[in-house]
Amino acid sequence: MRSPSGTTRFLRTGLPPPPPSGPWDVAFGAGLTSDYVFRGITQSNHNPSVNAYFEPRYNVSPYLQLYVGVAGESISFPNRAAAEIDGYFGIRPAFGPLALDFGGWYYWYPGGTCFNGSLAPVFGTDCLENGYLPINGNVVTKDLSFWEAYAKGTYTFNDQFAINGSVFYSPSVLNSGANGTYVVGGAKFTAPSAALPEGWGLYLSGEAGHWYIGTTNAFYCTQVGIRGCTAPYPTGIPYHGYTTWNVGIGITKSVFTLDLRYYDTDYGKGDCNAFTSDHTARFTGDFTAINPGGFGSNWCSATFVATGKFDLTAMVNLK
Secondary structure: OOOOOOOOOHOOOOOOOOOOOOOOEEEEEEEEEEEEEEEEEEEOOOOOEEEEEEEEEEEEEEEEEEEEEEEEOOOOOOOOOEEEEEEEEEEEEEEOOOOEEEEEEEOOOOOOOOOOOOOEEHHHHHHHHHHHHHOOOOOOOOOOEEEEEEEEEEEEEEOEEEEEEEEEEEEHHOOOOOOOEEEEEEEEEEEHHHHHOOOOOEEEEEEEOOOOOOOOEOOOOOOOEEEEOOOOOOOOEEEEOEEEEEEEEEEEOOOOEEEEEEEOOOOOOOHHHHHHOOOOEEEEOOOOOOOOOEOOOOOOOOEEEEEEEEEEEHHHOOO
């Protein structure tokens, strides 16, 4: 449920910077957000999260860049993983106003344990092996790590307006066995610098996307009560996917950005619970085909997020 997407994730796409004095460069940054939201779904149980990244780059030419990177975020997952650690790599060619980005991303969640409940929502390593489920009927595997491949493009019309589109594919979203394809498009308007105090910037951006998600492996199934799998999906859940969108404004000063953003999805609380295995889910009467127990999660509900961050490149900001 995490990715380098659109107006989130440090805005690393766009036209390449002016040619640096040498081919090597390094980008890095960090931030604090009131809620780590990924594709419309909270990754931090609606609590604050910190993040940071480090990205070495090699400029083959002013219009072709190679890069690798590592990023980390604090999270609150059902399996109590210690953090999200991301490794990624790719290539960024540019053709005039069109900037492209092709690469791969690995999401690693170390320190996880199975969500096991015998008769109380505790965590352990036996999980389904002993046949027991938590009180709210949710289970989650010890290892949620997975990878995605992506292709992104940004077309910059002028200094004020740009549009972007991306597609991401994983053969096993959150190590569930369900393949996933996320398609997203967005736009960004940047206020003219002449209309603002010197050194300040202002932008308005938004995007909408749909995550097409397949059927899980047999670890996940529909459950009623505290033991065993039941019809209609005893051998895997067809998630069917959902649509998400966000819109927000950002204020910039030098290398600092304050982003204020509204997120929402069309995932109901029942299907959201089935997809996230939310360990905080409560009985809400949200019965669906893949969530027959009626427990609901607010992890996919509308939320407002404030994010403060800084982004630097060595050849531009530190020379």
